Amino acid sequence: MGRGLSLLLLPLALLAATAQAEGGAATAEEVKIEVLHLPEVCSPKSKKGDLLNAHYDGFLASDGSKFYCSRTQNEGHPKWFVLGVGQVIKGLDIAMMNMCPGEKRKVVIPPSLAYGQQGYEQGKIPPNATLIFEIELYAVNKGPRSVEAFNQIDKDGDKKLSELEISQYLKEEFARDGKKRHPSVHDEILADIFKKNDHDGDGFISAKEYNVYQHDEL
């Protein structure tokens, strides 16, 4: 994607700054959602932790210019991301809740839920910009790494996953599907999970580390 905008890789620092700005504002700013198309069978509806597949175009509300188009990236494949965990800007996390496959929405996102007073990428999104997105949702999948799953694995409830907890979880999963596996498979998967997810190397997988979706299901 080169120098293109990467909404999926929004720096967390920016999110924090946005949240602060929001706290100080007197007016409650909301995401406006307009449903452009609703399929007859509208299910399942997206919720936090789901894995979504969508295309979206982004426009500046000020002059209608297009600053982002997912169709021009990644050979035109729709984006995969986990909803509600900060992989996209806050406003999109809100705008895509309760949305079903096939549904199309046009949403208006205030700057406090987008790129705030700073803007983004040297003026590509100016300060205090209200953004408009047209979203087409293709798939709502159960997130392999939902908050519920995390809490289920985190047996001692300390909000981080130890090797023992994940090992236990793998054993339960393996027992459930009943496939025969060589014992070394368990150790390999365990090591791989830590290699890919324990980003700060402290020997635990935190909620934040766990929630980052990668294409390697357990």
Ligand SMILES: *[C@@H]1O[C@H](CO)[C@@H](O)[C@H](O)[C@H]1NC(C)=O
């Ligand atoms: C953005 O909005 C804030 C708060 O309303 C204001 O203080 C600031 O001057 C604005 N920045 C620009 C560049 O317009």
Ligand SMILES: [Ca+2]
């Ligand atoms: Ca734990």
Ligand SMILES: [Ca+2]
């Ligand atoms: Ca860690």
